[in-house]
Amino acid sequence: xxxxxxxxxxxxxxxxxxxxxxxxxxxxxxxxxxxxxxxxxxxxxxxxxxxxxxxxxxxxxxxxxxxxxxxxxxxxxxxxxxxxxxxxxxxxxxxxxxxxxxxxxxxxxxxxxxxxxxxxxxxxxxxxxxxxxxxxxxxxxxxxxxxxxxxxxxxxxxxxxxxxxxxxxxxxxxxxxxxxxxxxxxxxxxxxxxxxxxxxxxxxxxxxxxxxxxxxxxxxxxxxxxxxxxxxxxxxxxxxxxxxxxxxxxxxxxxxxxxxxxxxxxxxxxxxxxxxxxxxxxxxxxxxxxxxxxxxxxxxxxxxxxxxxxxxxxxxxxxxxxxxxxxxxxxxxxxxxxxxxxxxxxxxxxxxxxxxxxxxxxxxxxxxxxxxxxxxxxxxxxxxxxxxxxxxxxxxxxxxxxxxxxxxxxxxxxxxxxxxxxxxxxxxxxxxxxxxxxxxxxxxxxxxxxxxxxxxxxxxxxxxxxxxxxxxxxxxxxxxxxxxxxxxxxxxxxxxxxxxxxxxxxxxxxxxxxxxxxxxxxxxxxxxxxxxxxxxxxxxxxxxxxxxxxxxx
Amino acid sequence: xxxxxxxxxxxxxxxxxxxxxxxxxxxxxxxxxxxxxxxxxxxxxxxxxxxxxxxxxxxxxxxxxxxxxxxxxxxxxxxxxxxxxxxxxxxxxxxxxxxxxxxxxxxxxxxxxxxxxxxxxxxxxxxxxxxxxxxxxxxxxxxxxxxxxxxxxxxxxxxxxxxxxxxxxxxxxxxxxxxxxxxxxxxxxxxxxxxxxxxxxxxxxxxxxxxxxxxxxxxxxxxxxxxxxxxxxxxxxxxxxxxxxxxxxxxxxxxxxxxxxxxxxxxxxxxxxxxxxxxxxxxxxxxxxxxxxxxxxxxxxxxxxxxxxxxxxxxxxxxxxxxxxxxxxxxxxxxxxxxxxxxxxxxxxxxxx
Numbered sequence: 001x002x003x004x005x006x007x008x009x010x011x012x013x014x015x016x017x018x019x020x021x022x023x024x025x026x027x028x029x030x031x032x033x034x035x036x037x038x039x040x041x042x043x044x045x046x047x048x049x050x051x052x053x054x055x056x057x058x059x060x061x062x063x064x065x066x067x068x069x070x071x072x073x074x075x076x077x078x079x080x081x082x083x084x085x086x087x088x089x090x091x092x093x094x095x096x097x098x099x100x101x102x103x104x105x106x107x108x109x110x111x112x113x114x115x116x117x118x119x120x121x122x123x124x125x126x127x128x129x130x131x132x133x134x135x136x137x138x139x140x141x142x143x144x145x146x147x148x149x150x151x152x153x154x155x156x157x158x159x160x161x162x163x164x165x166x167x168x169x170x171x172x173x174x175x176x177x178x179x180x181x182x183x184x185x186x187x188x189x190x191x192x193x194x195x196x197x198x199x200x201x202x203x204x205x206x207x208x209x210x211x212x213x214x215x216x217x218x219x220x221x222x223x224x225x226x227x228x229x230x231x232x233x234x235x236x237x238x239x240x241x242x243x244x245x246x247x248x249x250x251x252x253x254x255x256x257x258x259x260x261x262x263x264x265x266x267x268x269x270x271x272x273x274x275x276x277x278x279x280x281x282x283x284x285x286x287x288x289x290x291x292x293x294x295x296x297x298x299x300x301x302x303x304x305x306x307x308x309x310x311x312x313x314x315x316x317x318x319x320x321x322x323x324x325x326x327x328x329x330x331x332x333x334x335x336x337x338x339x340x341x342x343x344x345x346x347x348x349x350x351x352x353x354x355x356x357x358x359x360x361x362x363x364x365x366x367x368x369x370x371x372x373x374x375x376x377x378x379x380x381x382x383x384x385x386x387x388x389x390x391x392x393x394x395x396x397x398x399x400x401x402x403x404x405x406x407x408x409x410x411x412x413x414x415x416x417x418x419x420x421x422x423x424x425x426x427x428x429x430x431x432x433x434x435x436x437x438x439x440x441x442x443x444x445x446x447x448x449x450x451x452x453x454x455x456x457x458x459x460x461x462x463x464x465x466x467x468x469x470x471x472x473x474x475x476x477x478x479x480x481x482x483x484x485x486x487x488x489x490x491x492x493x494x495x496x497x498x499x500x501x502x503x504x505x506x507x508x509x510x511x512x513x514x515x516x517x518x519x520x521x522x523x524x525x526x527x528x529x530x531x532x533x534x535x536x537x538x539x540x541x542x543x544x545x546x547x548x549x550x551x552x553x
Numbered sequence: 554x555x556x557x558x559x560x561x562x563x564x565x566x567x568x569x570x571x572x573x574x575x576x577x578x579x580x581x582x583x584x585x586x587x588x589x590x591x592x593x594x595x596x597x598x599x600x601x602x603x604x605x606x607x608x609x610x611x612x613x614x615x616x617x618x619x620x621x622x623x624x625x626x627x628x629x630x631x632x633x634x635x636x637x638x639x640x641x642x643x644x645x646x647x648x649x650x651x652x653x654x655x656x657x658x659x660x661x662x663x664x665x666x667x668x669x670x671x672x673x674x675x676x677x678x679x680x681x682x683x684x685x686x687x688x689x690x691x692x693x694x695x696x697x698x699x700x701x702x703x704x705x706x707x708x709x710x711x712x713x714x715x716x717x718x719x720x721x722x723x724x725x726x727x728x729x730x731x732x733x734x735x736x737x738x739x740x741x742x743x744x745x746x747x748x749x750x751x752x753x754x755x756x757x758x759x760x761x762x763x764x765x766x767x768x769x770x771x772x773x774x775x776x777x778x779x780x781x782x783x784x785x786x787x788x789x790x791x792x793x794x795x796x797x798x799x800x801x802x803x804x805x806x807x808x809x810x811x812x813x814x815x816x817x818x819x820x821x822x823x824x825x826x827x828x829x830x831x832x833x834x835x836x837x838x839x840x841x842x843x844x845x846x847x848x849x850x851x852x853x854x855x856x857x858x859x860x861x862x863x864x865x866x867x868x869x870x871x872x873x874x875x876x877x878x879x880x881x882x883x884x885x886x887x888x889x890x891x892x893x894x895x896x897x898x899x900x901x902x903x904x905x906x
Contacts, residue, residue, distance in 0.1 A: 450637035453604055456624045457631040458651030472641045
């Protein structure tokens with residue numbers, strides 16, 4: 001007889017238990033740990049609100065908060081200003097080369113932001129290509145350092161989010177909607193402002209929230225290009241990392257402030273914006289109009305121009321990598337492979353590390369993601385709802401905060417991971433697994449439960465039926481998800497910088513450090529390897545699996 | 554294989570989806586679970602397949618208690634409502650799936666697949682993938698996949714509901730033919746009473762999780778035991794009467810109907826409430842008045858070619874359905890016309906509730 005115990009002793013309850021354990025170790029406990037640390041006084045060791053008082057009292061910390069909000073608001077506004085017309089032109093008008101423009105416009109999403117920052121330093125920083133050119137010509141160009149550079153890089157890297165979301169919204173308006181308005185007597189402008197704009201607005205807001213979130217949690221760009229312009233994530237890192245007088249309470253408090261902001265944004269996104277979506281499946285897509293010659297040319301110039309400005313810096317990085325250098329001085333026009341030879345022969349370790357860590361965390365991530373997705377989609381229960389909320393939690397935590405939390409928690413005590421490669425793999429896994437779960441869950445929802453039951457009915461036990469029938473059906477999607485996980489893990493900097501130690505430096509750390517010490521040549525070589533490692537799999541993804549990265553974001 | 558259910562209940566939260574159903578299905582029977590959506594018929598089928606453990610009661614296949622046998626060991630072949638074909642396998646591989654699990658040798662496998670493919674008429678489509686098949690072809694693959702393992706029991710969950718009306722009729726005849734050839738015990742779920750009558754040896758009508766009536770299609774049609782069974786199996790007029798007085802000599806009962814009194818041939822004490830079912834095609838239209846004729850007004854006329862259907866108001870405002878088969882054009886009555894008709898006392902069926 002199946003006793004109540006035997007009923008609970010199955011694979012899936014084991015998976016459920018394991019999932020909660022993983023989330024507790026990887027997310028909940030570390031978050032609790034720094035939260036608690038933020039209430040400990042650095043002087044007395046007792047409970048206190050000192051750190052929080054300091055943040056809201058001292059102009060220095062308060063300015064970090066204000067700076068973070070300032071660049072994020074500005075970059076979000078500019079992204080909207082660019083992304084909305086960009087989407088509208090490309091969706092509604094015949095523009096030459098629009099497919100190429102669309103594809104290229106999604107690339108900044110996957111190219112690491114801190115390489116964007118590096119690229120602009122190579123172009124317009126002190127000793128930068130343009131900087132030198134303009135200086136020779138006696139023209140003063142505005143400094144790239146500080147908030148201007150941060151906002152510039154953020155805008156160029158994040159506007160595609162707005163573009164993609166707004167495009168999707170525009171294309172989901174059935175033609176009949178606008179026709180109905182016209183039929184009721186509205187003129188073209190009236191239709192646009194009373195129908196098109198309101199229907200698209202939730203998508204714009206949703207995209208804006210995402211961009212705002214990405215700006216405020218970003219670490220690589222402000223630390224590379226911000227110089228004295230400190231933002232929250234950078235200051236939290238500084239407080240945590242400085243060997244002398246490192247202040248864990250202050251790092252914890254700054255992390256908590258950042259956490260409250262990112263959590264708030266995520267909740268807002270989930271409960272407010274998602275509900276206000278008018279998504280419908282358009283039976284007839286809106287008409288693609290042919291504008292006059294001059295308007296078409298202007299629209300083309302706008303779209304192609306933006307894409308060029310967003311991608312050209314990455315080309316400069318690649319050119320720099322094969323240019324003769326000595327320290328920060330670049331001899332543009334003189335070809336040399338020295339940077340690559342050095343990277344591959346003398347210091348190949350970061351490359352190996354990056355590939356190894358990305359591969360390990362991706363493999364673990366897809367297996368875990370698949371099992372958890374199954375629990376969430378097929379075995380709904382009170383516990384799986386809780387699991388659903390918990391596994392998505394890392395999406396609302398800034399990388400720097402996650403890194404600080406993990407490093408602080410597993411430095412001493414029961415489990416010591418700080419200083420091993422495993423803590424990096426754990427951080428990557430935790431950070432990227434929500435994406436894996438999202439993709440596999442939506443795939444799983446498309447496969448009817450009866451397909452599995454048919455297999456069980458034909459004599460295959462449940463778990464084997466899952467492996468034999470469900471997994472093969474989902475395979476293309478799983479591979480696509482794995483590729484996205486792999487490339488985004490390769491490009492991870494914000495938690496890596498906190499968690500790595502000597503021999504486990506990754507390519508991203510190497511690029512960051514070489515930029516810091518003015519070795520532009522080697523930095524560009526690693527950056528180029530990283531860019532190629534990211535773009536090649538994505539090319540195959542698009543070519544052979546018929547998917548692009550937009551499906552996974 | 555005989556199937557016996559003893560007091561099966563399945564409870565979801567507060568809902569008793571299946572509520573104390575007991576029934577026996579004879580070996581080789583084509584047995585249909587019939588009822589409206591939400592009556593528990595699919596739940597009961599899934600209990601038999603083993604996908605839901607029953608909360609109460611026992612499931613026997615032959616003499617064997619099946620409650621603790623997991624679904625993959627039950628040796629049933631199931632055809633799902635949406636077919637549930639494996640999208641990554643072609644037709645042949647879909648059909649071979651269950652044979653591979655049973656480690657059937659290659660030679661025998663080829664023979665069995667060949668047989669079943671011929672029997673469901675899928676010749677030439679072996680290499681196609683499910684996405685490349687029409688609804689009817691997918692249905693055949695699902696049936697072949699379930700049959701090829703020579704199951705003891707064939708389970709079918711609304712297998713025809715995704716097909717268009719014409720194909721539905723053709724497929725149900727084919728299913729019945731194959732079932733008769735193989736003499737396989739079949740449990741069939743449907744909400745379509747015509748389909749149920751066309752294919753079944755016996756039918757169980759389910760309502761709100763409970764077994765309402767069990768019997769051969771004609772038994773249920775001519776002798777529905779309840780108002781629900783009468784209305785669900787074919788259309789029916791339900792009359793609520795009060796017994797006036799029974800005359801022993803003529804064995805006739807006078808009953809009050811709200812309009813003209815009716816004469817019945819059942820003994821009932823005076824004052825008792827009586828519920829009767831009259832099929833619309835059993836009502837006879839008469840030209841002139843007489844004993845036991847009833848007068849009413851035509852409310853609507855629906856002409857359907859082979860028959861004409863009237864909705865009539867009579868017996869103190871009750872609404873009745875009357876069908877006349879092989880109507881003649883000049884006899885058709887229009888809205889507002891007076892109409893006179895009578896019930897055949899022999900064909901009035903008394904209902905339990």
